[in-house]
Amino acid sequence: MHSMKDDIKYVMVDEAKLGEICDRLAEEITKDYGDSNRDLVFVTVLKGSVLFATDLMRRIPLPCEMEFMKVSSYGAGTETSGFIQVHLDLKRDITDADVIVVEDIIDSGRTLQKLQSLLENRGAHSVKCCTLLDKPDRRQVNMQVDYVGMVIPDEFVVGYGLDYDEKYRNLPYVGVLKPSVYEK
Numbered sequence: 001m002h003s004m005k006d007d008i009k010y011v012m013v014d015e016a017k018l019g020e021i022c023d024r025l026a027e028e029i030t031k032d033y034g035d036s037n038r039d040l041v042f043v044t045v046l047k048g049s050v051l052f053a054t055d056l057m058r059r060i061p062l063p064c065e066m067e068f069m070k071v072s073s074y075g076a077g078t079e080t081s082g083f084i085q086v087h088l089d090l091k092r093d094i095t096d097a098d099v100i101v102v103e104d105i106i107d108s109g110r111t112l113q114k115l116q117s118l119l120e121n122r123g124a125h126s127v128k129c130c131t132l133l134d135k136p137d138r139r140q141v142n143m144q145v146d147y148v149g150m151v152i153p154d155e156f157v158v159g160y161g162l163d164y165d166e167k168y169r170n171l172p173y174v175g176v177l178k179p180s181v182y183e184k
C-alpha cells in the first residue's frame, strides 16, 4: 500500500496549528457559556467534523453533551428551493438548550444554514456554529458563523476528518490533494 502522504501536494494546516486553533476556540466557547445554566449540546455533523469535535470538546471544562447528526443538503440552484435531508438525527430534545453545531468546513454555507434553522425551529434557546475551516470565497448564502478556526482559500482540502471519496480522513493534518489523485 502506498502512503497517503504521497498524494498530498502540500500541508495547509499542520498538527501544531490545529492544536492552537482548538485551544483558541475552546477558550472562546468556555468564556461565552461559562455563566449559563442551560444544557450545552454540541451537535457534531458526521462524518467530517468528528476529529475536530473531539479535540475541541476535550479542551472545554464545562459540562456538555455530545450529539451527532448526518445531513445532506440539496440546493436546487436558487434561493430557498433547496432542502435538507436528515439521515441521522439527535437522540435528545433540545428545547431551551444552548446548541453549538460543529462543522469541518463551510463552503457554500447551504448545509449549515438549513441545519441551523431546523434546530432553531425545535425550540433551542440558541444555535451557534463552530467551524474548523471557512472558505468565504465559495459562500452562496448570507450567514453568520460564530466561531471560525481558520479562513482558507478556495482549494479542496483533505485530512483531519475531511475526505476525498471517503479517504484521507485519518491524516493528522489538513492538506491539499495532488491533482493526479482526481485525474486517476
Ligand code: IMP
Pocket (backbone or CB within 6 Å): 048, 073, 103, 104, 105, 106, 107, 108, 109, 110, 111, 112, 155, 156, 157, 158, 162, 163, 164
Ligand atoms: P456547504 O457549505 O453546504 O457547501 O457544504 C459543506 C460540506 O461540503 C462540508 O461539510 C464538506 O463535507 C464538503 N466540503 C466542502 N469543501 C470541502 C473540501 O475542501 N474538502 C472536503 N470536503 C469539503
Ligand code: MG
Pocket (backbone or CB within 6 Å): 045, 046, 047, 048, 049, 104, 105
Ligand atoms: Mg461535512
